[in-house]
Amino acid sequence: MFRRLQYRVNVHFQPIFLLLLISLLVIASMTRKDHYLVVTKYTPSGVIDWELNMSNAHRDSILKEWHAGFKKTQTYTSNAYQPQTVTGIEAVILHNRADYGFIVNYTLILLILIIRLGCQKAHPRKSVISQPIVLILGFVTILAALMDVVVNLGTSRMLHHFRLHKPLPDAWTIGLFAWTKYVLLFIIAVKLLYESFKLGKPRLWLEFTSVWLGGLRFYAWRFRIVLMVLVVFLMGIFSNQVQDLFFSINTSRVASFCFLLSTTLLSLLCWHLPKAIDNARNTSYRRFFMGPLDFSKVRPTARRPSEKVNTARLFGAAGFLIPAIGILQAMTTYHIGYKLSGIPPIIILVAVLAFYTVVLQYRWIDRIFKKDGQVVRARYWFAMGVLTLPLLIWGWGYDRQNHEPYFLAYLSLDLVFLSMMFLITVTLRTTSKAIAKWHAAPIIVFSGVLALLFFILCNSPSFLNNITRNNRFFTMPVVLCAFVSYLLLFSFLQFMGKKVGLSLITFMLVFAVYRSSSTTTVYHEAYIQKEKNYRKSLDSLDSYTEHWLNNRKQDIKDFTASHPGKPYPVFFINTYGGGLRSTVWTTMVISSLDSLLRAGGQKDSSLRDFQHYVFSYSGSSGGTVGLTLLCSARYQHEQQPKNDTAFYPSNSLAIYRNDYFTASMAALLGRDMLASSLGIAPWPDRARLMEMDWERHTAAHHINMRLTIGQVYRNKTYEIPLLFANTFDVDSGKKGIIAPVLMNKLDFPSTIMLEQEIKDPGDLRLSTAAFLSARFPYISPSARLDGRHHFMDGGTWDNSGAETSLEVLTVFERVRSKLMKEDSIFGRIQPQFFSLPNSILATEPIGKPGNLIELLVPPKGLLDSRIGYTKKADGWNYSYAQLKHYGFFQFRPTDDKLSRNTLSPVLPLGWQMSEYAMTKLRLNVSRDSSTIDHVLACFGMTRKKKN
Structure with a gap:
């Protein structure tokens, strides 16, 4: 029986060993979850130091430090702040449970290595190690595994007692067995290495590694177009914007179907095109x-090169698996549990691809589906039916349940099943008469051509607007069609280049670089609206402030008379950048305060809405967009501000349910790339397309973003807060400000005043002003102005807008001091800073930071300096408020979970958000907040607490 086992292990050693290595990788990743909580001053090597410890005092120090080290997930309810913590103790418990699988895995690996070594012959008549030695080493391996199990049981018992505050067992009850385990494993490892050196195995291993790396380099270069597309796709799934898009896809059956269809087409091209590229010289254009297409052969009669064939099949499978893993990454980010949630998604991707490699290398599909060299059609169709049935049931048989977030796991499984169907079909394709009759080449290539044409049409705003009119969930399918288009186009260019002996892609790229660098166009010029006989007629900031204060004089008297002892509050609001989440957060907070004060005004006639008490808005990036929307809505209801309810939390989500992202992405990957490469300006760029999208969609909600800055502030009713949109000039490194007033350079040093640089009859629209500040890197291009400036995102330097807010307050106080000499009523004003960050404040975990690679320190320092300056700018305002006895408020979203489940959406940094993320922001605003309560206290108001 033992010899039979030896024979089987020896014959099937390679696939068994590879499968065990894959399993070891997966289980080992589970033992690394929250590993930084386990690595402390007393356990620099993690759990190993815990196991080898024999001192009770050291044990107590380890446990105390594990208990103190934590990561915190902040959650807020309507009644209280409830932090949920995960300490090092919990992390060790999870690692300990996963370690049982790790023990089984390494034990099996050692056993088959020992058995394999017992089958090796030093010479024809003598084995390397005898059968008794094999049995002894096997026994020692199992004994080491049992010691490891005892260590885990002892650890579980120790941690259980520690958490219950019971007396702890002695440290040696773990350490003794751990030392025994490591000594036994060391003996086994030394013996295996010694015998391997005797057989010359290390040299063979190095040669194998060298050949493998050489093959990897060869195929990576030869099929570089396909590989680059897959790598870009893989990198994209780790962006929280892309992760949030996956949740948008799940809420629409049509979007899910289009996503699966476009993913399938991309995968088929990833499999099909390498054959054309590899055998280009023997393949005609037709x-x-x-088709038909095949890989090049040394001789026409030779067999197909298996390495190339398997590589192409793996490329195709990866096209399905990468978005499948992206969905799991999104679920992990959103804290949605699924069966394999303890394993990092990227490890799942590596493991599945490695498993597919083993399946292809050892021809397991042929063994399962073939008999006597022929495909058993019943087996094939049965497998296809089994894999297709869940796709149909999950897609159409769950009514609205398949719109729920947890159902994303099934969408991911759809892609895995499709990858399996693909792998089985392409493997059996050449040996099955039924499958061979399918002429796949023309279907795949012409489907790719249709995707190319569709993507070209998506670069037409009118066509794309019709598609996305009632649905904002088509971004992923459109981007996938762009990938398909470039994959097909560049593969064909590479195919032509190999036929004619020239690198056409290189020539094209060199020409594009030369042409774009040697031409100057107006393609990315900021849009300036010009009207005949138009004049902005801007006041100076000093003059505007004086008129604003005089306009509020009676209001101040009424307020102070109704609220004895309370100063009249004047707010200076600054909003952080952060894409659409910043826009949503800004409008929700301000409009919520509007609604609360209007409700309070029914009892207190001296109260107006909140924006009546706001002197200025200073925004950066997406925060500026939100402020611009508020100003536009305010303008529409200037005579009757009470009708301005467009952004009430219960209403405002309708504005953000439109597609503001797909047109920009399509233009970025299409029309902008072409225009920039050719140095021409035949159509509006993607930045202008985004402005037009916002103008069109907001107009449906009675918000006019086509208005110019001068028009909005021309009536001088002083009911619209002053808008200061911050941007950044790349050429000079200075801050730029777009404002409806004339500013003095002494008050705003080293600042470019854009409105003062644009001469009549030109002016900036509200949409243009907003997106001069919100030039999200790469999604939007830098904006040229007068050929002297290139403006990019306002968050490049100060992402808070706080510095500008302080500069405005300085002018306000100077003017107020002058007016106080004429009328003491102005002395009853108290300025209030109100800062609106939009990211969740995460508690930094206690633990040792990793070592930084020296080469990364300079760029990291440059990037982090922006964050430091943002914090410093807001910190200045806080310090100034403390010194001058002003008010200072800061209100940011928190990590609330949505009701009815444990879903905790991420807040993506981009221009599109899922319904879940927007709902999370709405709940953050509507819940009981101490910040909102403190702001209301400035007006003598209190809110009813919710039960």
Whole structure:
């Protein structure tokens, strides 16, 4: 029986060993979850130091430090702040449970290595190690595994007692067995290495590694177009914007179907096109489109090169698996549990691809589906039916349940099943008469051509607007069609280049770089609206402030008379950048305060809405967009501000349910790339397209973003807060400000005043002003102005807008001091800073930071300096408020979970958000907040607490 086991292990050693290595990788990743909580001053090597410890005092120090080290997930309810913590103790418990699988895995690996070594012959008549030695080493391996199990049981018992505050067992009850385990494993490892050196195995291993790396380099270069597309796709799934898009897809059956369809097409091209590229010199142009295609052979009669064939099949499978893993990454980010949630998604991707490699290398599909060299059709169709049935049931058989977030796991499984169907079909394709009759080449290539044409049409705003009119969930399918288009286009260019002996792609790229760098166009010029005989007629900031204060004089008297002892509050609001989440957060907070004060005004006639008490808005990036929307809505209801309810939390989500992202992405990957490469300006760029999208969608809600800055502030009713949109000039490194007033350079040093640089009859629209501040890097291009400036996102330097807010307050106080000499009523004003960050404040975990690579320190320092300056700018305002006895408020979202489940959406940094993320922000505003309560206290108001 033992010899039979030896024979089987020896014959099937490689696939068994590889499968065990894959399993070891997966289980080992589970033992690394929250590992930084386990690595402390007393356990620099993690759990190993815990196991080898024999001192009770050291044990107590380890446990105390594990208990103190934590990560915190902040959650807020309507009644109290409830932090949820995960300490090092919990992390060790999870690692300990996963370690049982790790023990089984390494034990099996050692056993098959020992058995394999017992089958090796030093010479024809003598084995390397005898059968008794094999049995002894096997026994020692199992004994070491049992010691490891005892260590885990002892650890569980120790931690359980510690958490219950019971007396702890002695440290040696773990350490003794751990030392025994490591000594036994060391003996086994030394013996295996010694015998391997005797057989010359290390040299063979190095040669194998060298050959493998050489093959990897060869195929990576030869099929570089396909590989680059897959790598870009893989990198994208770790962006929280892309993760949030996956949740948008799940809420629409049509979007899910389009996503699966476009993913399938991309995968098929990733499999099909390498054959055309590899055998280009023997393939006609007609066969590129119509087929049949195959890899090049040394001789026409030779067998197909298995390495190339398997590489192409793996490329195709990866096209399905990468978005499948992206969905799991999104679920992990959103804290949605699924069966494999303890394993990092990227490890799942590596493990599945490695498993597919083993399946292809050892021809397991042929063994399962073939008999006597022929495909058993019943087996094939049964497998296809089994894999297709869940796709149909999950897609159409769950009514609205398949719109729920947890159902994303099934969408991910759809892609895995599709990858399995693909792998089985392409493997059996050449040996099955039924499958061979399918002429796949023309279907795949012409489907790719249709995707290319569709993507070209998506670069037409009118066409794309019709598609996305009632649905904002088509971004991923459109981007996938862009990938398909470039994959097909560049593969064809590479195919032509190999036929004619020239690198056409290189020539094209060199020409594009030369042409774009040697031409100057107006393509990315900021849009300036010009009207005949138009004049902005801007007041100076000093003059505007004086008129604003005089306009509020009676209001101040009424307020102070109704609220004895309370100063009249004047707010200076600054909003952080952060894409659409900043826009949503800004409008929700301000409008919520509007609604609360209007409700309070029914009892107190001296109260107006909140924006009546706001002197200025200073925004950066997405925060500026939110402030611009508020100013536009305020303008629409200037005579009757009480009708301005467009951004009440219960209403405002309708504005953000439109698609503001797909047109920009399509233009970025399409029309902008072409125009920039050719140095021409035949159509509006993607920045202008985004402005037009916002103008069109907001107009449906009676918000006019086509208005110019001068028009909005022309009536001088002083009911619209002053808008200061911050941007950044790349050429000079200075801050730029767009404002409806004339500013003095002494008050705003080293600042470019854009409105003062634009001469009549030109002016900036509200949409243009907003997106001069919100030039999200790469999604939007830098904006040229007068050929002397290139403006990019306002968050490049100060992402808070706080510095500008302080500069405005300085002018306000100077003017107020002058007016106080004429009328003491102005002395009853108290300025209030109100800062609106939009990211969740995460508690930094206690633990040792990793070592930084020296080469990364300079760029990291440059990037982090922006964050430091943002914090410093807001910190200045806080310090100034403390010194001058002003008010200072800061209100940011928190990590609330949505009701009815444990879903905790991320707040993506981009221009599109899922319904879950927007709902999370709405709940953050509507819940009981101490910040909102403190702001209301400035007006003598209190809110009813919710039960």
